Protein backbone atom coordinates (compact mmCIF):
# COMPACT_ATOMS: atom_id res chain seq x y z
CA UNK A 1 0.00 0.00 0.00
CA UNK A 2 2.82 2.35 0.97
CA UNK A 3 6.43 1.95 0.00
CA UNK A 4 9.56 4.04 0.57
CA UNK A 5 12.60 3.10 -1.52
CA UNK A 6 15.91 4.56 -0.36
CA UNK A 7 14.31 7.89 0.52
CA UNK A 8 16.62 10.80 1.33
CA UNK A 9 15.41 14.15 2.59
CA UNK A 10 17.33 17.16 3.85
CA UNK A 11 16.51 20.73 4.82
CA UNK A 12 18.77 23.64 4.07
CA UNK A 13 20.19 25.39 7.10
CA UNK A 14 22.71 28.23 7.40
CA UNK A 15 25.34 25.51 8.01
CA UNK A 16 24.40 23.68 4.77
CA UNK A 17 21.99 20.81 4.14
CA UNK A 18 20.81 18.90 7.21
CA UNK A 19 19.92 15.30 6.33
CA UNK A 20 16.82 14.11 8.19
CA UNK A 21 16.18 10.88 6.24
CA UNK A 22 19.21 9.03 4.84
CA UNK A 23 18.06 6.03 2.84
CA UNK A 24 14.71 5.04 4.38
CA UNK A 25 13.09 1.80 3.16
CA UNK A 26 9.56 1.00 4.27
CA UNK A 27 6.75 -1.31 3.16
CA UNK A 28 3.26 -1.24 4.57
CA UNK A 29 0.89 -3.84 3.14
CA UNK A 30 -2.87 -3.39 2.70
CA UNK A 31 -4.69 -3.68 6.04
CA UNK A 32 -1.44 -3.55 8.08
CA UNK A 33 -0.77 -1.11 10.92
CA UNK A 34 2.63 0.36 11.72
CA UNK A 35 3.76 2.65 14.54
CA UNK A 36 6.58 5.08 13.89
CA UNK A 37 8.57 6.17 16.91
CA UNK A 38 11.76 8.15 17.45
CA UNK A 39 13.14 11.04 19.44
CA UNK A 40 11.85 14.55 18.97
CA UNK A 41 13.39 15.97 15.80
CA UNK A 42 14.26 12.53 14.38
CA UNK A 43 12.13 13.18 11.28
CA UNK A 44 8.82 11.41 11.97
CA UNK A 45 6.64 14.27 10.72
CA UNK A 46 8.94 14.69 7.72
CA UNK A 47 8.40 11.01 6.85
CA UNK A 48 4.62 11.36 7.25
CA UNK A 49 4.56 14.45 5.01
CA UNK A 50 6.48 12.53 2.33
CA UNK A 51 4.02 9.60 2.68
CA UNK A 52 1.15 12.04 2.11
CA UNK A 53 2.85 13.55 -0.94
CA UNK A 54 2.82 16.96 0.78
CA UNK A 55 6.55 17.05 0.12
CA UNK A 56 8.88 15.09 -2.19
CA UNK A 57 12.23 13.42 -1.41
CA UNK A 58 15.45 14.57 -3.08
CA UNK A 59 16.41 10.98 -3.77
CA UNK A 60 14.53 7.72 -3.68
CA UNK A 61 10.87 7.01 -4.28
CA UNK A 62 7.59 7.04 -2.38
CA UNK A 63 4.83 4.85 -3.83
CA UNK A 64 1.19 4.65 -2.82
CA UNK A 65 -0.75 1.71 -4.16
CA UNK A 66 2.14 1.16 -6.61
CA UNK A 67 2.00 4.75 -7.97
CA UNK A 68 5.19 6.80 -7.63
CA UNK A 69 4.32 10.20 -6.17
CA UNK A 70 7.19 11.90 -8.02
CA UNK A 71 5.54 10.96 -11.31
CA UNK A 72 2.41 12.98 -10.47
CA UNK A 73 1.81 16.71 -10.72
CA UNK A 74 0.85 18.63 -7.58
CA UNK A 75 -2.80 18.38 -8.65
CA UNK A 76 -2.36 14.66 -9.28
CA UNK A 77 -0.97 14.20 -5.78
CA UNK A 78 -3.86 16.21 -4.29
CA UNK A 79 -6.36 13.99 -6.15
CA UNK A 80 -4.62 10.82 -4.96
CA UNK A 81 -4.66 12.20 -1.40
CA UNK A 82 -8.39 12.92 -1.60
CA UNK A 83 -9.24 9.46 -2.95
CA UNK A 84 -6.77 7.24 -1.13
CA UNK A 85 -5.58 8.87 2.09
CA UNK A 86 -7.01 9.87 5.43
CA UNK A 87 -4.91 12.32 7.44
CA UNK A 88 -5.12 12.93 11.19
CA UNK A 89 -2.63 15.59 12.19
CA UNK A 90 -2.16 17.39 15.48
CA UNK A 91 -4.17 20.32 14.20
CA UNK A 92 -7.65 18.95 13.63
CA UNK A 93 -8.35 20.70 10.29
CA UNK A 94 -12.12 20.65 10.87
CA UNK A 95 -14.38 22.88 8.79
CA UNK A 96 -15.74 25.46 11.24
CA UNK A 97 -18.75 26.43 9.10
CA UNK A 98 -20.06 22.84 8.88
CA UNK A 99 -21.68 20.85 11.65
CA UNK A 100 -20.32 17.50 12.82
CA UNK A 101 -22.36 15.34 10.43
CA UNK A 102 -21.60 17.60 7.45
CA UNK A 103 -17.86 17.57 8.26
CA UNK A 104 -17.96 13.79 7.78
CA UNK A 105 -20.23 13.86 4.74
CA UNK A 106 -18.18 16.48 2.89
CA UNK A 107 -14.99 14.48 3.29
CA UNK A 108 -16.63 11.35 1.90
CA UNK A 109 -18.24 13.34 -0.93
CA UNK A 110 -14.88 14.89 -1.93
CA UNK A 111 -13.53 11.36 -2.37
CA UNK A 112 -16.64 10.39 -4.38
CA UNK A 113 -17.50 7.83 -1.71
CA UNK A 114 -20.62 8.87 0.15
CA UNK A 115 -22.00 6.12 2.32
CA UNK A 116 -24.65 7.23 4.79
CA UNK A 117 -24.56 3.92 6.68
CA UNK A 118 -20.79 4.19 7.22
CA UNK A 119 -21.13 7.85 8.27
CA UNK A 120 -23.86 6.91 10.75
CA UNK A 121 -21.65 4.09 12.06
CA UNK A 122 -18.75 6.51 12.57
CA UNK A 123 -20.96 8.98 14.44
CA UNK A 124 -22.28 6.21 16.63
CA UNK A 125 -18.92 4.56 17.44
CA UNK A 126 -17.21 7.91 18.03
CA UNK A 127 -19.96 8.97 20.46
CA UNK A 128 -20.93 11.93 18.31
CA UNK A 129 -24.60 11.16 17.56
CA UNK A 130 -25.78 13.64 20.21
CA UNK A 131 -23.47 16.27 18.78
CA UNK A 132 -24.11 15.77 15.10
CA UNK A 133 -25.71 19.21 14.71
CA UNK A 134 -23.01 20.98 16.75
CA UNK A 135 -20.29 23.04 15.09
CA UNK A 136 -16.63 22.16 15.81
CA UNK A 137 -16.10 25.18 18.11
CA UNK A 138 -18.93 23.87 20.32
CA UNK A 139 -17.08 20.59 20.98
CA UNK A 140 -14.50 19.81 23.67
CA UNK A 141 -10.93 19.08 22.54
CA UNK A 142 -11.51 15.34 22.99
CA UNK A 143 -14.64 15.41 20.83
CA UNK A 144 -12.88 17.50 18.18
CA UNK A 145 -10.17 14.82 18.12
CA UNK A 146 -12.83 12.13 17.60
CA UNK A 147 -14.39 14.18 14.81
CA UNK A 148 -10.97 14.59 13.14
CA UNK A 149 -10.59 10.80 13.19
CA UNK A 150 -14.12 10.39 11.81
CA UNK A 151 -13.42 12.84 9.00
CA UNK A 152 -10.24 11.05 8.00
CA UNK A 153 -12.05 7.71 7.94
CA UNK A 154 -15.28 8.94 6.30
CA UNK A 155 -14.15 8.01 2.76
CA UNK A 156 -12.84 4.61 4.00
CA UNK A 157 -9.34 5.54 2.84
CA UNK A 158 -6.95 2.81 1.74
CA UNK A 159 -4.29 4.39 3.98
CA UNK A 160 -4.67 6.41 7.17
CA UNK A 161 -1.71 8.58 8.21
CA UNK A 162 -1.89 9.77 11.80
CA UNK A 163 0.52 12.08 13.65
CA UNK A 164 0.17 11.67 17.43
CA UNK A 165 -3.61 11.26 17.10
CA UNK A 166 -4.06 10.97 20.87
CA UNK A 167 -1.19 13.27 21.87
CA UNK A 168 -3.43 16.04 23.25
CA UNK A 169 -5.63 13.77 25.37
CA UNK A 170 -5.28 12.53 28.94
CA UNK A 171 -4.22 8.90 29.28
CA UNK A 172 -7.66 7.38 29.87
CA UNK A 173 -9.30 9.32 27.05
CA UNK A 174 -6.32 8.57 24.80
CA UNK A 175 -6.74 4.82 25.41
CA UNK A 176 -10.45 4.98 24.55
CA UNK A 177 -9.88 7.04 21.41
CA UNK A 178 -6.99 4.83 20.28
CA UNK A 179 -9.14 1.72 20.78
CA UNK A 180 -11.86 3.30 18.66
CA UNK A 181 -9.38 4.37 16.00
CA UNK A 182 -7.97 0.84 15.66
CA UNK A 183 -11.44 -0.72 15.59
CA UNK A 184 -12.66 1.67 12.89
CA UNK A 185 -9.45 1.31 10.85
CA UNK A 186 -10.01 -2.47 10.87
CA UNK A 187 -13.69 -2.07 9.89
CA UNK A 188 -12.76 0.33 7.15
CA UNK A 189 -10.06 -2.06 5.86
CA UNK A 190 -7.49 0.77 5.88
CA UNK A 191 -3.73 0.47 6.39
CA UNK A 192 -2.42 2.65 9.20
CA UNK A 193 0.85 4.51 9.69
CA UNK A 194 0.85 6.25 13.05
CA UNK A 195 3.48 8.48 14.63
CA UNK A 196 3.60 8.25 18.39
CA UNK A 197 5.96 8.94 21.28
CA UNK A 198 4.26 6.34 23.44
CA UNK A 199 5.24 2.64 23.47
CA UNK A 200 1.83 1.97 25.07
CA UNK A 201 0.08 3.52 22.05
CA UNK A 202 2.36 1.64 19.63
CA UNK A 203 1.92 -1.75 21.32
CA UNK A 204 -1.43 -2.86 19.77
CA UNK A 205 -0.26 -2.13 16.20
CA UNK A 206 1.11 -4.90 13.96
CA UNK A 207 4.65 -3.51 13.97
CA UNK A 208 6.76 -0.64 15.22
CA UNK A 209 9.78 1.05 13.65
CA UNK A 210 12.12 3.57 15.24
CA UNK A 211 13.55 6.47 13.28
CA UNK A 212 17.13 7.01 14.42
CA UNK A 213 19.85 9.07 12.74
CA UNK A 214 17.92 9.14 9.48
CA UNK A 215 17.23 5.40 9.27
CA UNK A 216 14.45 3.07 10.33
CA UNK A 217 15.26 0.40 12.89
CA UNK A 218 12.91 -2.47 13.68
CA UNK A 219 11.66 -2.66 17.23
CA UNK A 220 8.80 -4.22 19.14
CA UNK A 221 7.96 -1.80 21.95
CA UNK A 222 7.35 -3.07 25.44
CA UNK A 223 3.97 -1.85 26.70
Ligand SMILES: Nc1ncnc2c1ncn2[C@@H]1O[C@H](COP(=O)(O)OP(=O)(O)OP(=O)(O)O)[C@@H](O)[C@H]1O
Pocket residue numbers: 011012020038039040041042043044045046047
Ligand atom coordinates in the same frame (compact mmCIF):
# COMPACT_ATOMS: atom_id res chain seq x y z
N1 LIG B 1 10.73 23.10 6.90
C1 LIG B 1 11.86 22.84 7.56
N2 LIG B 1 12.98 23.56 7.35
C2 LIG B 1 14.14 23.29 8.00
N3 LIG B 1 14.27 22.30 8.91
C3 LIG B 1 13.18 21.55 9.17
C4 LIG B 1 11.93 21.78 8.53
N4 LIG B 1 11.03 20.86 9.00
C5 LIG B 1 11.70 20.11 9.89
N5 LIG B 1 12.98 20.52 10.00
C6 LIG B 1 14.02 19.91 10.86
O1 LIG B 1 14.08 18.53 10.54
C7 LIG B 1 14.24 17.73 11.70
C8 LIG B 1 13.11 16.71 11.79
O2 LIG B 1 11.88 17.39 12.04
P1 LIG B 1 10.50 16.59 12.21
O3 LIG B 1 9.45 17.60 12.54
O4 LIG B 1 10.28 15.74 11.02
O5 LIG B 1 10.83 15.66 13.48
P2 LIG B 1 9.83 14.85 14.43
O6 LIG B 1 10.50 13.56 14.70
O7 LIG B 1 8.47 14.81 13.83
O8 LIG B 1 9.83 15.76 15.74
P3 LIG B 1 8.71 15.87 16.91
O9 LIG B 1 8.62 14.52 17.54
O10 LIG B 1 9.34 16.90 17.83
O11 LIG B 1 7.44 16.35 16.27
C9 LIG B 1 14.30 18.72 12.87
O12 LIG B 1 15.64 18.95 13.19
C10 LIG B 1 13.66 19.97 12.33
O13 LIG B 1 14.19 21.12 12.95
